[in-house]
Amino acid sequence: MTRILVTGGAGYIGATAVDILMGQGFDISVLDDCSTGHEDDVPKGVKFVKGSLLNREAISESLEGCSAVIHFAGKSLVGESVAKPELYWQVNVVGSRNLLDVMRENKVKKIVFSSSAATYGEPESVPISENAPTRPTNAYGATKLAIDAMITDEARAHGLAAASLRYFNVAGALQSQRGWLTERHDPETHLIPNILRSTPANPVKIFGVDWPTVDGTCIRDYVHVIDLIDAHISALRVIKESSHEIINLGSGTGYSVREVLTAASAALRHQVPFIESARRLGDPAVLIADIRKAQKILGWTPQRDINVMVADAAASR
Numbered sequence: 001m002t003r004i005l006v007t008g009g010a011g012y013i014g015a016t017a018v019d020i021l022m023g024q025g026f027d028i029s030v031l032d033d034c035s036t037g038h039e040d041d042v043p044k045g046v047k048f049v050k051g052s053l054l055n056r057e058a059i060s061e062s063l064e065g066c067s068a069v070i071h072f073a074g075k076s077l078v079g080e081s082v083a084k085p086e087l088y089w090q091v092n093v094v095g096s097r098n099l100l101d102v103m104r105e106n107k108v109k110k111i112v113f114s115s116s117a118a119t120y121g122e123p124e125s126v127p128i129s130e131n132a133p134t135r136p137t138n139a140y141g142a143t144k145l146a147i148d149a150m151i152t153d154e155a156r157a158h159g160l161a162a163a164s165l166r167y168f169n170v171a172g173a174l175q176s177q178r179g180w181l182t183e184r185h186d187p188e189t190h191l192i193p194n195i196l197r198s199t200p201a202n203p204v205k206i207f208g209v210d211w212p213t214v215d216g217t218c219i220r221d222y223v224h225v226i227d228l229i230d231a232h233i234s235a236l237r238v239i240k241e242s243s244h245e246i247i248n249l250g251s252g253t254g255y256s257v258r259e260v261l262t263a264a265s266a267a268l269r270h271q272v273p274f275i276e277s278a279r280r281l282g283d284p285a286v287l288i289a290d291i292r293k294a295q296k297i298l299g300w301t302p303q304r305d306i307n308v309m310v311a312d313a314a315a316s317r
């Protein structure tokens with residue numbers, strides 16, 4: 001039986017991965033320091049090492065018996081990365097360096113890494129393909145790009161089989177046997193959770209209504225977390241020794257903030273209260289993934305649209 005180490009397995013996306021992988025018969029180990037993840041989201045029966053990527057002994061302990069790693073652990077708040085870049089370079093880049101080193105020492109030869117569309121920065125054109133220029137506009141994106149480069153070198157020099165999956169906007173939730181696995185960030189900055197907690201007294205803010213888009217609000221490419229994890233499992237199966245594939249993961253379709261609000265209002269069966277507000281610093285107008293490479297290499301097509309994403313996120317609350 002294959003045992004997989006899921007780093008960050010107590011977080012929103014990582015815990016969802018653990019659940020789906022277990023359902024497919026994989027044995028799972030989790031490494032998470034629970035700085036943002038929730039230990040209660042890790043199921044019983046999983047080997048859980050509570051520790052940091054900055055602790056090589058913890059990595060080594062968590063890797064015992066594993067033949068592959070899905071690497072989600074890391075800092076992931078764009079705003080925080082601008083305020084505290086040193087934290088992002090330390091945890092994300094030094095942490096991933098440690099992971100690659102300990103994997104090499106333990107002859108673990110496969111990794112699927114959660115990279116980000118933030119590696120591209122402000123796009124010249126959309127949809128964004130993997131060949132687009134990489135000009136991250138914040139430390140979060142810069143650290144993801146640096147890790148991608150380290151993995152490329154590791155594959156070339158030491159035979160690692162690797163994929164970096166560059167996520168666009170991940171949304172939705174998974175109903176597991178233990179209840180819903182969903183986004184539980186504090187502070188919450190993401191659009192869909194903010195829409196779902198919007199009240200007349202505390203309405204969600206639309207960040208900018210004067211963007212050069214159809215309805216003046218920003219357009220993003222949302223992908224359901226279950227579809228996203230399915231792509232990781234496909235990646236684990238197709239990656240080859242000494243090769244590093246970089247692959248965008250989105251739905252290939254853009255939705256404006258107003259369209260997401262409309263979908264959420266339909267799912268909740270009431271008009272979500274909102275106010276129009278100023279643009280958020282650093283937001284590009286439109287981000288949409290070109291997912292042809294994912295479709296070709298992973299044989300993957302996302303199955304769940306924005307209505308399913310908001311309905312699942314709403315049901316999970």
Ligand code: UDP
Pocket residue numbers: 169189190191192194204205206207208218219220257280283
């Ligand atoms: N957004 C918004 N109000 C919020 C949070 C986000 O209008 O309370 C907008 C944001 O400007 C962006 C989109 O929703 O255009 C998605 O933002 P999110 O923070 O969810 O993800 P990002 O695209 O920044 O990774």
